[in-house]
Amino acid sequence: MKKKLTRGSAMxxxxxxxxxxxxxxxxxxxxxxxxxxxxxxxxxxxxxxRHEQAAVHAADGYARVTGKPGVVFAxxxxxxTNLVTGIANAYMDSVxxxxxxxxxxxxxxxxxxxxxADITGITIPVTxxxxxxxxxxxxxxxxxxxxxxxxxxxxxxxxxDIPKDIFDQEAYFEYNTRxxxxxxxxTYEGHVGQVSRAVKAIRDAKKPVxxxxxxxxxxxxxxxxxxxxxxxxxxxxxxxxxxxxxPGDRELFLGMPGMHGSVTANYAxxxxxxxxxxxxxxxxxxxxxxxxxxxHAKIIHIDIxxxxxxxxxxxxxxIVGDVKMVLEELLRKLRPGDTADxxxxxxxWQKKFPMPLGSGSAGGSLKPQFVIRELSRLSGEDTIVATDxxxxxxxxxxxxxxxxxxxxxxxxGLGTMGYGFPAAIGAKLAAPDxxxxxxxxxxxFQMNIQELTTAVHNKIDxxxxxxxxxxLGMVRQWQDIFYAKRYSYTxxxxxxxxxxxxxxxxxxxxxxxxxxxxxAAIKEAMQTKGPVLIDFIVDPEENVYPMxxxxxxxxxxxxxxxxx
Amino acid sequence: MKHxxxxxxxxxxxxxxxxxxxxxxxxFNIENxxxxxxxxxxxxxxxxxVEGSELLIEQVVKQLHKLxxxxxxxxxxxxxxxxxxxxxxxxxxxxxxxxDIQQIVETFxxxxxxxxxDSMVVEVTGNEDKMEAIKLLLQHFGIKExxxxxxxALLRGSKVTRESLNGSRxx
Numbered sequence: 001m002k003k004k005l006t007r008g009s010a011m012x013x014x015x016x017x018x019x020x021x022x023x024x025x026x027x028x029x030x031x032x033x034x035x036x037x038x039x040x041x042x043x044x045x046x047x048x049x050r051h052e053q054a055a056v057h058a059a060d061g062y063a064r065v066t067g068k069p070g071v072v073f074a075x076x077x078x079x080x081t082n083l084v085t086g087i088a089n090a091y092m093d094s095v096x097x098x099x100x101x102x103x104x105x106x107x108x109x110x111x112x113x114x115x116x117a118d119i120t121g122i123t124i125p126v127t128x129x130x131x132x133x134x135x136x137x138x139x140x141x142x143x144x145x146x147x148x149x150x151x152x153x154x155x156x157x158x159x160x161d162i163p164k165d166i167f168d169q170e171a172y173f174e175y176n177t178r179x180x181x182x183x184x185x186x187t188y189e190g191h192v193g194q195v196s197r198a199v200k201a202i203r204d205a206k207k208p209v210x211x212x213x214x215x216x217x218x219x220x221x222x223x224x225x226x227x228x229x230x231x232x233x234x235x236x237x238x239x240x241x242x243x244x245x246x247p248g249d250r251e252l253f254l255g256m257p258g259m260h261g262s263v264t265a266n267y268a269x270x271x272x273x274x275x276x277x278x279x280x281x282x283x284x285x286x287x288x289x290x291x292x293x294x295x296h297a298k299i300i301h302i303d304i305x306x307x308x309x310x311x312x313x314x315x316x317x318x319i320v321g322d323v324k325m326v327l328e329e330l331l332r333k334l335r336p337g338d339t340a341d342x343x344x345x346x347x348x349w350q351k352k353f354p355m356p357l358g359s360g361s362a363g364g365s366l367k368p369q370f371v372i373r374e375l376s377r378l379s380g381e382d383t384i385v386a387t388d389x390x391x392x393x394x395x396x397x398x399x400x401x402x403x404x405x406x407x408x409x410x411x412x413g414l415g416t417m418g419y420g421f422p423a424a425i426g427a428k429l430a431a432p433d434x435x436x437x438x439x440x441x442x443x444x445f446q447m448n449i450q451e452l453t454t455a456v457h458n459k460i461d462x463x464x465x466x467x468x469x470x471x472l473g474m475v476r477q478w479q480d481i482f483y484a485k486r487y488s489y490t491x492x493x494x495x496x497x498x499x500x501x502x503x504x505x506x507x508x509x510x511x512x513x514x515x516x517x518x519x520a521a522i523k524e525a526m527q528t529k530g531p532v533l534i535d536f537i538v539d540p541e542e543n544v545y546p547m548x549x550x551x552x553x554x555x556x557x558x559x560x561x562x563x564x
Numbered sequence: 565m566k567h568x569x570x571x572x573x574x575x576x577x578x579x580x581x582x583x584x585x586x587x588x589x590x591x592f593n594i595e596n597x598x599x600x601x602x603x604x605x606x607x608x609x610x611x612x613x614v615e616g617s618e619l620l621i622e623q624v625v626k627q628l629h630k631l632x633x634x635x636x637x638x639x640x641x642x643x644x645x646x647x648x649x650x651x652x653x654x655x656x657x658x659x660x661x662x663x664d665i666q667q668i669v670e671t672f673x674x675x676x677x678x679x680x681x682d683s684m685v686v687e688v689t690g691n692e693d694k695m696e697a698i699k700l701l702l703q704h705f706g707i708k709e710x711x712x713x714x715x716x717a718l719l720r721g722s723k724v725t726r727e728s729l730n731g732s733r734x735x
Contacts, residue, residue, distance in 0.1 A: 124582055125589050129632040132577070149632060183574060183635040307626035310619070 006173035008136055008166045009038035012100060015143040016044055018175050021071050023047060023062065023429060025055040029075025030115060031102025034167035036073070047429065047458065050450040052079050054422035056086020057448070060095050061386055061426030064409050067220070069096040069150045070426065076102045077115030080161070081122065085416055088126040090157040092413025093241060094218055096150040097157040103132065105165040120161050128156030136169040141176075148179040153186030154305040155218050186304060190321035195329050197317050198276070198300045203335040205274035205298075207342040208234045211257065214241030214412065215279015215303055217405040221324035222246065225278065228327055232336040235346050237265040239280055241412040244402040254346065255355070258286035259548050260394040263353035263557055266548065268346055269294050270555040277301045279323045282312040283413070284550075292553035302326045355398050356545050356560055365539040368392060368467045371518050372399040375437060375465055378522045383407065383435040384427045388420035388444030391473035394544045396439045407434075418447030421464065425451060428460050435526070436462040442492050443472040452505035455531040463525045464533040466498055469540045477543045502533035513537040566595065567621045568647060568717050570725050571610040571628060572602065572636040579633045583610065586631065592616065592624050596714035607635065609725075611716045638725045640717045647717040650689045652677070653699070656706035657684040665705060672698045683708060 006014070012035060016024070023045040028036040039046055049055045052074045059070025070090075074083055080101040090097050104113040120132045129149050131142045139162070146158040202208060210229055216222060216238075222245050229236050229252050236246045237254050246253055255262030257269055269275065275297045280286070287293040293313060300317040301309050309318040319326050358367035372395045375385075385400055386409040387393040393410055402408040409427060411419040424438035445466050455462065467473075476490040502509030508528055512518040518536060525532040545560025573579045580599065587594050595613040602609045614624055621639065628637045640647070657665050657679070665684060669676055674688035688698050695712070719725065 120578065121581065124578070124585050134577070181632060184632050305630070307623065307630055311623060 003172045003174075005170040007038075007168060007170050008139055008162065009035045009168070011139050011171075011173045012143065012162075013038055013042050013044060014173060015140070015147070015175055016071065018177065019147045020068065024071045024073055025049060025059040025062070025426065026073030027052050027055055027075070027079060028073070029079045029102065031076035031079075031104060031164045032073060032167075034164065035100070035102065035162075039073075046073075047425070047454065049422065049454050051448065052082035053086050053418065054425075054448050054451045054454065056083050056090065056097070056099070057416075057419050057422035058426035058429075059097055060086065060090050060419075061409050061423030062430040063090075063095050063097055063426075064423075065384060065406050065427045065430035067096075067218075067406070069098050069147060072097065072099040074099070074101050075115065076104055076119070076164075077117045079115075080119035081117050084122060084126065085414075087123055087157045087159065089411050089414040089416045089419060091126045091128065093411065094155045094214060095157065096155040098146045098150050099157060099159040101159060101161045102167070103161045103163045106134070106163045109163065120159065123159050126157070127159050128154075130159040130161065132161045133163065133166055136166050136171040139166065139171070140173050141179075144175055144177055145179050145181060148177065149181070149184060153184070187306070187320045188304075188322040188325055190302065190319040190326035190329055194317055194319045195326065195333065198319060198330060199333045199335060201274055201298055201300060201317060202232060202234075202276070202330070203337050205337050206339070207272045208232070208274040208276065208337070208339060209254075209268045209272045210234050210236045210276045210278065211239070211269065211280055212236060212242045212245050212278045213239040213280030215323045216242055216245035217279075219279065219304070219322050219324040220405070221278070221327050222405045224324055224327035224331060228331050228334065231331065231334055233339045233343060234276070235268060235343065237261075237268060239283070239286055239412070240397050240410060242279070243397060243408040244405045247403045248401040249403060254350070256397050258283075258288065258554060259550070260398065260544050260546065261286075261548075261554070262355060262398070263546055263559065264346060264349040266546075266554040266557060267349050269297075270553070271345075272297045275299045278327065279303060281308045284312075287312065288548050288554040289551050353546075353559065358539070358542060366512065366514055366518055366536060368395050368469070368536070368538045368542055369399050370515055371465065371467060371536045371538065372396055372439065374519055374522050375439065376400040378519070378526055379435050379437055383437060384409065384424075384431060386410070386420045386424035386427055386436070386438045388438075388440040388447075389415045389417045390441045390444060390475075391469070391477065391542075391544050392439050392441045392444075392467035394474070395467070400439075417444040420444060421448050421455075422451050424462050424464075425455055425458075425460050428462050438462060438464045440464060440466050441473060442466055442468040442470060442495055442498070445498075449501065452502065452507055452531070456506040459529075461530040463530055466533065466535050467538055468495070468498065468535050469538050469542065470495060471540055473542075474544070476541075480541070480543065481547075481549075498533060498535040502531075507531040507533055509533050509535065511535045511537065565617075565641070566613055566615050567639055567641045568645070568715060569612045569614065569625065569628070570638045570640050570717065571612055571634060572725065573608050573610055574633040574635060575601075575606050575608045576633050579608070582631050582633060583612075583628065586627055587624075590623070590627060592620065596712070598714035598716050600716075611714065613715050636725065640719060643723075644720040645717050646720055647691050647715050648689050649692065649695055649715045650687065650713045651695050651699075652711045653686045653688070653702055653707055654683055654709040655686060655702045656682065656708060658682060661705055665702070668698065668701050674698065
C-alpha cells in the first residue's frame, strides 16, 4: 500500500480512533482551530464544557469508570493553564489521561506571543510525562507513547502540546501502539521470593489485616482481593481511593482508616501483627503520626510504583508489581492462618463503635449523615457516586455503601473542590445505564457551577445532592476544634438559592430541610430524568466524626456524635 | 553521606529541567551536577552528587527512575569507583611568589595554564579532598576566581554502566 501524507490534525484523530477513544472533553480556541476543524466532520463525540477545568475532571470521571484514558482538548495559554488543577488531581489519584493542547506556532514560541504559556514547563511536576511536539515527523510516535504511558504502569496524565502550525503540516502517518521506551519498563510480576515470604507471613499471622487503596481499582484486582480476604478470613480496610474494591456491605469490611476512618479500622491497623498493603501509598491522612503507625505489624507492601515502597513507612516485605497479578499469585500459594480470635475482637469493636449518625445538637434539623444514608438506600445497588471535597465527601465515604470498583469517584490526593460535578458528568457518559449521583457541598458546587449548562444542554441524567450547611464545613470544623470557633471567612454568606439556580439553567431543583422532605426529594429525583438538583439544608454546625487530629496516633480517636 | 549517582538520560529537550525540578520539588539537595555525552548518540550521562541518608538516596534513585527520560541510575558510591573533578583557579601572583605557587601546583600535579602580570590560572583535577587542599594553600596568595566542573565518576574495573537503547525509535 502506498503511504500517503497526512495532516497533523488528521493524525491526532486517527490516533484517537486507533486507541478506541469515543469521546473527547474540551473547549476550543485560537491555537486548536485546525484540530477542531478536523473534529467537525469526525464521528468522535465531543463534550463542550464551560470551563477547561471541568473538561479535565469530566475526562477523569470518564477514565475512572471505563479504565480507559480520558482525552481532553484545550487551546494554548489560558486554555492550557485552566487544565492544571485537573491534571494535578488526576496525577495524584493515578488516573489515565491524554491531554492535547494547542500551542502558538513554532516561530512564536518564546516570544511571549498572544495566548502563549509554557504548558509543558508548567505541568512537568503534575504529569506522568509530557511532550512539546517540535516536528510533525515525531507526532505519530508521540501520540502512541502518550497513550501507552498514560494507561500502563502506574496510570497518570500525559500532556501533548502541539504548535498551531504543526496541525496543518503533513507527514507519513504510521501508528504503532506497541511502544518501546528505554526508560519506561514497568514491572508487573511480583518477585517469586518475596511472594513466598508474603505467603509465609500470612500463614503465621494471628492478627492480619488487608489495607487496600486505589491501586486495587486501577489494576482490576477486586475479585482477587475478595477471594483472598475470604479464603484467608482476613478483614479488609480500604482507603478513600480504594472504596468499592471490596463490597462495603460485607462482614469483613471495616471501612476507611485514618483521620475520618472508622474506629475499628484504626484499631485494627494499630493492633495488627500483619498488614497486607495493596495499591496504597500511606498518605498522612491515613497513617496519622508516623512513629506510632502500626507498631506491632509486619508490613507487606504490593505496589506497581517502586517509589511508593518505603517512602513513608518502613516495609518488611516489598513486592513491586501489578496488584492484581500479585494477589492472584498469592491466592494460588495461599496457606490461610487462624484468624478466628482476631475476628472476634474486630467484630466486638465494630459493635461498640458504629459510625456516628450525627450529634443531634441542633434538635430536629436535617443531618447530613441521614441524607447520605438515604441516598445510598434509595439509589439502588448500581449507582456511581462522585463527590466533591470536604465534610460531605467524608460523610459519603463513611455512610454510602460502595459495592463495586469504579463507582466511587472522589478527589483523594489533591482534594480538589469542584471535582465532583464534572466528574459525575464524565461518569454518566461512560456508563449511561447506571444511576449517577454527585454529592457536593454548597462551597464545592459553586467552584464548577457553570457546568449546569453542559449537563442540561447534553441531557445528562444525574442527581446533584448539595449538602448545604452554609459553610465551608470542613474548614469550619477545624476552626471549631483548633481555632477557638473563630470562623474566619468560612461562612458562605451570599449563597444563591440553588433551586432557582438549577431552574435558571433549565434543570429541576428540589429542596429538603427535614428527614421526611429529604426522603421524598430523593425518591422524586430518582424517578425524574435529570439533571436534578436537591438542595439539602442541613445542620450548619455538624462535624465529621470519628476524627483523629493531624499528626496524632490513629488510635487516639475523637469519637463524637451520639453513639447508638 | 555523599552519594554520587550516574544517571543515563535520553537527550531530549527538557530532560535537565525534569531532573533538576524533581530535586527541588522533593526537597533533595544537588551538591553538584555534570552533564556530557556518552558513547551512544542520543544518550547523555549526568553525574549527580547528593548528600543524604540511605533512605533519602533510595527515594532519589526511585524518583529519578520514574522519569520517562531516565534510562538508568547507578549509585557509584556503593562500589569502588574513580571520581574526578576539574577546577580552574585564578590566583594573585606577583613576580616574587610565582615560584612558590608553581611549586604547590606541581605538588598537586596541576598545571599553570595562563600567566598575567598579577595573576595565574591554575588547572587541577582530582577528588574532592585534593581540590579542597590546593584551594586552602592557594588562598594564602589570594584567590580571585574559581570554577569547578562538578564531579564525574566511573566504576573501577571492567564493569560499566550500560547505556544500551535496544530497539528505541530514538536511536
